[in-house]
Amino acid sequence: MTREAQIPSQSLAAMELFRGLPPSALESAAACARVRRLPKDMRLFNQGDDSVRAHAIIEGGVRIAQSGSDGAQVVIRFIGPAEMFGTVALFTDKRYPADAITLAETLEASWSEDELLGLMARYPQIAINVIRIIGKRLQEVQDRVRELATQRAERRVAHVVLRLARQAGHSTVDGTAIEFPLRRKDLADIAGTTLHTASRILTGWEKAGLLTSHNQQLTIRNTSELLRIAENAAD
Amino acid sequence: MTREAQIPSQSLAAMELFRGLPPSALESAAACARVRRLPKDMRLFNQGDDSVRAHAIIEGGVRIAQSGSDGAQVVIRFIGPAEMFGTVALFTDKRYPADAITLAETLEASWSEDELLGLMARYPQIAINVIRIIGKRLQEVQDRVRELATQRAERRVAHVVLRLARQAGHSTVDGTAIEFPLRRKDLADIAGTTLHTASRILTGWEKAGLLTSHNQQLTIRNTSELLRIAENAAD
DNA sequence: CGACGCGTTTGCGCTGGCGCAAACTGCTCC
DNA sequence: GGAGCAGTTTGCGCCAGCGCAAACGCGTCG
Numbered sequence: 001m002t003r004e005a006q007i008p009s010q011s012l013a014a015m016e017l018f019r020g021l022p023p024s025a026l027e028s029a030a031a032c033a034r035v036r037r038l039p040k041d042m043r044l045f046n047q048g049d050d051s052v053r054a055h056a057i058i059e060g061g062v063r064i065a066q067s068g069s070d071g072a073q074v075v076i077r078f079i080g081p082a083e084m085f086g087t088v089a090l091f092t093d094k095r096y097p098a099d100a101i102t103l104a105e106t107l108e109a110s111w112s113e114d115e116l117l118g119l120m121a122r123y124p125q126i127a128i129n130v131i132r133i134i135g136k137r138l139q140e141v142q143d144r145v146r147e148l149a150t151q152r153a154e155r156r157v158a159h160v161v162l163r164l165a166r167q168a169g170h171s172t173v174d175g176t177a178i179e180f181p182l183r184r185k186d187l188a189d190i191a192g193t194t195l196h197t198a199s200r201i202l203t204g205w206e207k208a209g210l211l212t213s214h215n216q217q218l219t220i221r222n223t224s225e226l227l228r229i230a231e232n233a234a235d
Numbered sequence: 236m237t238r239e240a241q242i243p244s245q246s247l248a249a250m251e252l253f254r255g256l257p258p259s260a261l262e263s264a265a266a267c268a269r270v271r272r273l274p275k276d277m278r279l280f281n282q283g284d285d286s287v288r289a290h291a292i293i294e295g296g297v298r299i300a301q302s303g304s305d306g307a308q309v310v311i312r313f314i315g316p317a318e319m320f321g322t323v324a325l326f327t328d329k330r331y332p333a334d335a336i337t338l339a340e341t342l343e344a345s346w347s348e349d350e351l352l353g354l355m356a357r358y359p360q361i362a363i364n365v366i367r368i369i370g371k372r373l374q375e376v377q378d379r380v381r382e383l384a385t386q387r388a389e390r391r392v393a394h395v396v397l398r399l400a401r402q403a404g405h406s407t408v409d410g411t412a413i414e415f416p417l418r419r420k421d422l423a424d425i426a427g428t429t430l431h432t433a434s435r436i437l438t439g440w441e442k443a444g445l446l447t448s449h450n451q452q453l454t455i456r457n458t459s460e461l462l463r464i465a466e467n468a469a470d
Numbered sequence: 471c472g473a474c475g476c477g478t479t480t481g482c483g484c485t486g487g488c489g490c491a492a493a494c495t496g497c498t499c500c
Numbered sequence: 501g502g503a504g505c506a507g508t509t510t511g512c513g514c515c516a517g518c519g520c521a522a523a524c525g526c527g528t529c530g
Contacts, residue, residue, distance in 0.1 A: 066377060066378075066381055067381075068378075068381050068382075068385065069466065070385075072381060072384075072385035072386070073381075073385075074380055074381045074384050074385065076377055076380075088366070088370035088373060088374070089370075091363060091366045091367040091370050092367055092370045092371055092374070097374050097377070098377075120359075121359070124355075124356070124359055124362065127359065127362040127363065127366065128326060128362065130366055131323070131326045131362065131365055131366055131369065132326040132327055134366065134369045134370060134373060135323035135324075135326050135327045135369060136327055137373060138323060138369060138372060138373050138376065139323070139327070139332050141373065141376045141377055141380060142301060142311055142332070142333075142376055143301075143303075144380055145309055145311075145376060145379055145380055145383065145427070146301055146302075146303050146307060146308075146309045147303075148380065148383040148384060148427060149307075149309050149383060149424075149427030149428075150303065150305075150307035150308075150309065150427075151307070152516075152517090153516075153517065183476095183477065183478090184477075184478065184479095185477080185478095189384075192380070192383060192384030192385075193384075193517080193518090194517080194518060194519080195477090195478085196478095196479085196480085196517085196518075196519085196520095197516090197517055197518075199477095199478060199479060199480085200479080200480080200517090202478095203478090203479070203480090215526085215527090216477085231304065387486075387487090388486075388487065418506090418507065418508090419507075419508065419509095420507080420508095428487075428488090429487075429488060429489080430507090430508085431487085431488075431489080431490095431508095431509085431510085432486090432487055432488075434507095434508060434509060434510085435487090435509080435510080437508095438508090438509065438510090450496085450497085451507080471530105472529105472530100473528100473529095473530090474527105474528085474529085474530100475526100475527095475528090475529105476525105476526090476527090476528100477524105477525090477526090477527105478523105478524080478525075478526100479522105479523085479524070479525090480521105480522090480523085480524095481520105481521090481522090481523100482519105482520090482521095483518105483519095483520095484517105484518090484519085484520105485515100485516105485517100485518085485519105486515105486516100486517100486518095487514105487515105487516105488513105488514090488515090488516100489512105489513090489514090489515105490511105490512090490513090491510105491511090491512095492509105492510090492511090493508105493509085493510080493511100494507105494508080494509070494510095495506105495507085495508075495509090496505105496506095496507090496508100497504100497505085497506085497507100498503105498504090498505085498506100499502105499503095499504090499505105500501105500502095500503085500504100
């Protein structure tokens with residue numbers, strides 16, 4: 001496990017974190033990146049850990065989950081290819097605010113604090129990119145707050161499914177398939193409901209032909225109807 | 236109204252946005268700031284507006300609220316003295332993601348996009364500060380997501396009240412008073428419940444002597460008991 | 471191939487708190 | 501000082517969805 005891999009300089013170009021940078025910058029970043037191939041279900045870090053590196057996904061994905069002082073847990077988000085994560089901690093209290101666990105076999109790159117700050121000093125655009133990425137996530141999380149506060153469980157689950165499809169969807173003959181394995185529990189934790197309610201809702205949709213679900217593999221067959229459920233203000 | 240005011244160079248020093256900067260930087264920032272004194276209940280900007288400046292509060296406060304495509308509304312946060320807001324939009328789609336309305340008479344400073352970017356170019360620490368501030372808010376919003384998803388209304392309201400006390404609390408003989416006027420509706424919108432439920436809970440606490448509430452002015456008398464309500468995992 | 475275990479489905483009862491509606495309080499402005 | 505209004509309190513009925521519990525696939529491993 002966690003064996004080192006070769007540096008994929010140009011796969012960094014796809015990442016929003018390095019957008020707008022000259023090739024030389026990408027090479028510098030690639031040169032000091034630590035790249036690892038990780039097995040499924042591996043914990044990259046735990047909430048409260050204080051080592052802190054900046055991470056990014058090249059292939060595969062991770063689940064970012066947060067738990068409170070009581071045991072309660074929510075999934076903050078899923079990170080897919082070309083997305084960064086764990087970076088905010090560098091600038092606040094140097095402690096990861098959540099757990100990160102691989103959803104499948106994953107290729108991950110990471111940088112130490114010194115390396116990232118060095119890169120940012122040489123290429124200030126990276127700092128701007130971080131602000132943009134974090135800002136976008138802030139808005140997304142705020143949208144989730146509004147949804148949790150004002151919408152019914154079914155609408156929230158619809159939003160979650162559509163958001164995941166947009167983020168990690170993959171077109172197939174049957175419809176839009178979501179790349180990584182998704183348990184009902186994950187869906188529930190991200191939509192802010194219980195495993196049971198999520199299961200009932202999904203089963204309902206499956207019977208109505210809106211989507212299929214087999215072996216933690218979701219495929220959306222009728223996006224527009226799901227959209228209607230997600231957006232319909234009535235009910 | 237909205238008359239110009241004198242530049243308060245050293246009041247910028249208290250702001251996290253300008254932390255770690257040399258006095259010359261503060262003077263530059265003060266020099267290009269637009270400072271205005273605003274009446275109560277004035278809208279600084281609306282969700283979707285695309286002018287976009289970076290704002291900060293010197294005295295007073297604003298309520299940042301977001302509404303969805305349906306009419307539903309939540310209060311994102313209250314901004315008090317020395318806090319910045321509306322800055323993220325500069326780096327994303329140049330549109331304010333929410334409304335901002337003054338809670339009381341307020342002294343506000345703001346910078347145009349060019350001015351802020353210019354300051355950031357000369358003093359990169361400002362960019363780092365922005366990342367730290369936004370990162371902290373991201374964590375706070377994520378905490379709210381967890382609370383909304385897993386906790387009962389009473390615990391959430393307790394958290395909100397304590398958070399506000401920490402953010403804008405002011406010690407008096409009677410206890411900790413919250414500076415700006417707080418309607419039950421605001422409390423409800425921030426805690427993700429209804430005006431009615433929030434009212435019932437507050438009235439209950441007032442009867443139990445945990446706090447007093449008069450004329451939208453909250454004073455906390457028994458912080459530790461509120462903390463117990465907020466943290467107690469049971470129930 | 472049978473047993474174990476993880477994830478899922480489904481039934482049933484209970485309740486927190488939402489929705490509606492009406493009365494009340496205390497400023498503010500004429 | 502009294503009319504009007506913004507904000508608040510309170511009663512009552514109802515239902516979404518949580519909690520508990522049990523059964524059911526389906527893949528995995530000895």
